[in-house]
Every structure is written in structure tokens, then in C-alpha cells.
Amino acid sequence: MAHTRKRRSPLGATVTALAALAGAGLALYLYLTPLTGVTGTIGALIVVVAALLVALGAILIATTGHPVWRWLTILGIIGTAIAAAFLHGWWIVVAMIVALVGIVLDGIGPVRKEQGAAT
């Protein structure tokens, strides 16, 4: 018997993932580049890892659609933004705001119906 599944457009999750990757890249830059003020610090590494986890969360949102990933990703975005602010990594904060916008888009975006396989 065939069935249909409701899925969100991947636009929001894609925005979140890309913003999170950008944030991770910026944090890595701060970690590696001399005279950023946080060069080689544990704090910068934490933000790199946290931003990568946000990107992973976005992928899980897109692939599973399970609401738990949405909420965990939101928490991850907020935490990463706060940590980045304490690093004075203001562009990372901007990236996290964009990531949050992606989550919002994912929540309000058009729902796509998918035809399931016969069982």
C-alpha cells in the first residue's frame, strides 16, 4: 500500500548548515591566525566544535525532520553565539543569527508531500 510523508523544504536547514559551517570557519580562523586575541585558545576550539555540531543538527533536521533535533540545534546556536560573543568573534555571532533564521525558515516553510513506497 502506498502512503505519503510530509516534509519541509530543505531551504531552512540548508541555510542553518551553511551559516554554521561559516561560523566554524571563522572560529578556526580566529584559532589559527596570529594576533586575533584568541589564537590557540581552548575557547576558540570549543566554538569551532560547537558550530560544527550546529551544522550536524541542521543536517539531521533535514534528513529526519524530528523536532528534537530542531530544539537541540536552537540550543546549540544560542550557546555558540554566546561563546563567540565572549571571544569577541562578532562575525560568528552574525553567522549564528543567520543559522537561527534558517531554523525559523524550516519551521514556517512550505510542506512538501512525498510518496512513500508500497509495503
Add this chain to the structure above:
Amino acid sequence: MIRTGTLTLAAALTISTAPLPLLAQDTGTDEGSGQYTGQGDGAEGDTTAGESGDTSTSEDGTQGENPEEPSAPDEDTEGQEAPQAETGAGTEDAEATGDGSATGQGAQATQRTPVPLVPEEPTWNSFHGQLSAQKYSPLDQITPDNVGDLEKVWEVHTGDVSDGSGDLPTTVWSATPVYANGLLYIGTPFYRVLALDPATGEEVWSFDSESRLEALTQPALKNRGVSYWEAENPVEGETCQKIIYLGTMDARLFAMDADTGELCSDFGDNGALDVNQWNDTNNKWPFSLLQPPTVAGNHVIIGWAGNDWKYAEAPPGSVFSVDPQTGELQWAVDTIPEDIRQETGTANVWTAMSVDEELGMVYLPVASPSPNYWGGNRTQEIPLATSTTAVDLETGEVEWSRQWVHHDIWDYDTNSAPTLMDITVDGEEIPALMQATKMGFLFVVNRETGEDVWPIEEREVPTGDGTVEGEVYAETQPFPTKPAPLLDQAEKADVWWLADLVGFGQCSRLFDDLWYEGMYTPPTTEGEGVYTFPDSAGGVQWGGVAFDPESQTAIVNTSHIAQYIQLYTREEFDEIQGGSGNEAGYYPQIGAPYGMSLQVAMNWLGMPCWKPPYGELVSIDMKTGDVNWREPLGSSQKFGFYMPESMGSPTIGGPAVTAGGVVFIGSTMDAKVRAFDIETGEELWEDTVEAPSVSNPAVYEHEGRQYVAFIGGGNTILKPQVGDQIAVYALPE
């Protein structure tokens, strides 16, 4: 005029006026509590003979006014030709004294010409810019209006850096560049000298002392730069008419030609003077020359650092003046009475000194005796310990001395050069001196006489809980009435709620367990120990006070750090002793009945237990002694995370001020360098350097352009971030 006789250094140094007994616990206020008055003109009272067997006498003379011819040396002393000279100082019958002021073997007195306290030309040719230690530049290209346009015009990385992870100890680089002879000179913690083009940073020459890179007396390889001397009447065609001096951890002072970097062969032994030849009492470690010597006239004045945390019996404090071209000893000052030199030690001068060339006085900031936190081996008075002591530039004779901590058992070394300033108080022009201290007190006295400008009161202080064997506490200590203390030591600081919350009440419990009855509560064996505020690194560090002579404004940075000290019986200490770092950890005090620990009050996450701010920048009107403004300075940083700037940062280093109305300072944990408006305290500019800039910046003019130089060197007291960067800023051309 007399000539000194045959002298051996080991026989102690002679030609001295014996000091008056210091009223170490004097309760007087108006008359200058704790004031030691050297002879000078003999007006202060009888001089007393010291105990040195080697005596020489001097006639009454006019202090420092007449040139004297040096006498011929009579014999060599430990490989060093014994210097000979007449003393031109106004000594009465004098002997080598033990108690505080043994002075040396004769000075090569020279004619002094009047030297204004504030140089007429922009001068930054010594550690604090000028010998007055004002850290003041009359340059005014950079102003509050344009300082925001400052840009980094060059930077140099010396390569002389270690984070301690390899074979080398970590580096602590607190140097201030010296601008002289058209070049910028800097020493490094690997004990090299670089001579750089001041406009581009291009290396002109370098010198490598090939010194041992070992932490012989300090936990790190440390350097605070170099010194510069030039002959008043240079001999054409001769080398070494301009000389750069570099000290090393292993007690050698190198002298090199300022034009070429070639060693001056006439100085010491082919260009290197072994200062350790004078280390003849409790020689447990070398005299480490981390602070560049103070150079004034024809005197290179040398203090030294040591390992005062380790031993109760240590080399006793001494300051040497040597000839700038030969290294021959001119005079020496001993800071500990001869009869107890074997039992204690240190009370040394490890930081910069200041000089009033017109008065002919050198001002010595003298440290505490050893061991740092127990005084049962030194219960008699040590008048010059933890003091500011004024000595005659030509003879080393003590003119006056003010002791800032009696029977110091808190390691409250006098740790910065006093700032000399001419101020107008109640309409009276006063030749003053401001001594910043680790305690956060700013003592202001007349630099000619040592008398109070604003009253310094002797107040009763806690005298122990009876648990410490052999200790005899001072009953009173000096407290300045103006300016107000830079921090409030009257009670324990408030606990910071956030650190307490994160620590599940850890901070509250710790503060409850620590004993404290106010400033100068002594160390104890009981409970968690005694609370101490400020910490051993100090409310003010070696950067000292900057002074704008135009507005008579003093600028000083502070640290607010709470520590706790505990003494342990020898048996307990041997069981529990752990590692030690820079101003924190476990220290044996070998030879004392107690080892000790010194810890910063933090929770398990490393958050400070006390309420911020942790550091401030303070402006004081020296006409009134009142605070103009005070602002939190910088951001604290942990794991890379910056705390809000409203919380400030602990600071090490110091400010420089300019006639343009700008204060420049690094000093903070966040490794930023900043500029402030001297009138308002408003932050106007900042940049990031490689590591905390833990020295004073240098302000110089080269080919008509004003530059500001910072060193990003780092200090493990602040955080384990090190650097090797010289960063120089200027306005766009």
C-alpha cells in the same frame, strides 16, 4: 678629601656614614614616620659606627659638588681592580656600616651640571623613559582627536620566546625599548640585544650574550631591557663612547658599543662584568640581572634579583655603582645590618631606580628581607628593608630612607622606581617623590628630605594569632592619608556571586575560613590560612606611576587580586608540598621552621572568588591628592573568553603619558594595547598584540615623526601566553 685605603670587597665596603637608628615603629606622623635620615650634612643627629672592620673615614665635604680625582688602586679584588676615589660626599667620621648603608670604595666624583627633572627634548633613553621615572613625553603629534587613526607601522618578532613546553623555561619579557643614538635598542629574554631602525624595525646589529638559558633564580627567563650611556665628552675615533648594557640571569653585565654591538673590551673582563664576584654572603644563587641597570652621569647602578622564595638565608641586599667604561666598582650600598646578614638576606633592589641628577640623589626601591613570609630569623630592625632609600649619586651614602612596611612578612617588596615630580600643594612648590607599592598605597614625600607631603600615619595593625614560632610582629605600619589607597584592604572583598554560584558555595566557604583582621594580618598556620589583599604580585607593579608635569596628573594602573597564605610546619610541608609557579604555589623557605603556600582565591573553574573590578586605571590630581577619575582597565580572559570590560583585568606593566594629552598602556590579560584621554579617562584606541604587554610603552620621535612602541611579551603571572613581538604605532604619514 680623603683617599680610601686598600680594600677588599669581601671585607665589606667602606666610607660610609653610619645611619641613624631607623624609627621603624615610630608612631609619629607629621615628622615623617619610619624615616631614616642619613648624614648628609650631619644635621639629623649623631652618626654611629657600624661593625665592619674595614674602616675609612672621610672629611667633611660638600656633597657632590666638586669634582674629585680618583686615586690609584691599591689592589685587586677577586679579579676586579679595586676602584679608588675620593668621596666627595659630606660624610662625618664614618665607617662601613652594616645597618643599612655601607657605601663603597670611593666614588669617581664628577662635576654635575644642572639637569631639569623634565628633559627639554623628547627623551626615552632609559627603562622608564627618563631618570625621573615620569614616563612622560613632551611629544604632541598624537592627540585625543587623532589617536584613533594610529596604525601599526612595523613589527618585529625576535624569535626569543618559549612557552615552556620544550627544553627551555617559559619566557617573561617585560622590556621597554630604549631610543638613543638614533636607534631603538631592546634586550630579549634569551639575553640578546637588538638595535633596530626606529622607523622601520630593520635590524642594524644584534648581540648574543650566549648566556645560559636556565631558570637559575626565577621560574622563567626574564628580561626587562637594556640601558644606555654616552660619554659627556666623547673621544673621537675611540669606540665605546656610547654603550649599551645587558644583564643576564647568570649575573653578567655586558657592555657593547652602541654603534656596532661590539663588546667594550675595557669593561670588566673583555666586555662582561661578573657581578657575582660580590656575592660573598649566603651565596646560594647568582645575582640575576634581569632589570637593566640605572645609568646616571658616570655611574652604572646595578641591582639584582634572586630566589627569595626558597631560602631563609640568602644573599643580603646590595646595590653597586660601577664605572660605565671599565666596570670598576665605585660604591655599594648594603641594605641589611652586618650583624644579621648571615641569618637573613635579600632586601635587594630588583626593579628600576630613579635619579634626580640635579640633587645628585638615586632613589632605591628596596625589597623585603628573606624569607618572604616568616620573620623569626630577623626580629631586629632592618631599617632599609621594604623602603624607598635615597643615596648620594656620587658616593652611595644614604641621605634618607622611608620604610613602607615594618618587619615585612608579606613579600611587599617596593617594586617600582619612585616617580619624581615637582608639584604645587597649597601654593607651595614641592620637589616630591611618589612611591607606588604592592600594598596599593601611594606614598608621597619630599624627595630632598624624605618628609611627608601629605601625612603618613603609623597605625596599629594585627599582631598574630600566636601560632607562629619565633615571630615578633610590628605593632604599627605606615598608612598614607593622601592619595587614598588604590584599593580597599580594610575588610575582605565581597564574594562574587557568580563564582560562588558556579562553585556551589566554594568561594563563600573559603572566605569564611580565611583569617583577616585588616591590612597586614600576618600569616598563620591555622585553618585555610590568612587572606591577603592585594596579592604578592602587587596592587601596583614595576610599571609604577606616570606623571604629566603640565597638569600635575599622576596615572597609575592597579590590580585587585585576593590571595591566601598558609604556613606549614616543616613536617607538614614535606608531606604536602606541591609545585610552584610565578607568585603562586608552594615554597619551602628552607632554613625557616615553616614552608608556605600562596594561592589565588578561585573556584574550581578558575573564576576569581572576589567581586570585580580586577584592575583599574587611576588618575590623581597631585595638587590635591584627589582622584580625578578611575576606570576598569581591559578585560580578563580565560580559555580565550573575554570577560566584560566593566570587570577590568589584573595588570602588569604600566602607562606612559604625553603632552598630547594621551595615556598609552598595555598591561592587561587581553593582550590589548590602549590609549586613553588623560583628562577624562575615555578609551580612545586599542589594538591587539601577541601577548600581554607587561611593560611600559616607549614614546619617541624619529625624523620628525612620533612613535609608540609596545612589547607583546607576556607574563605567566597574568596567563600562560608568551610573545616575542615589538609593535610600533604612528599616525599615517
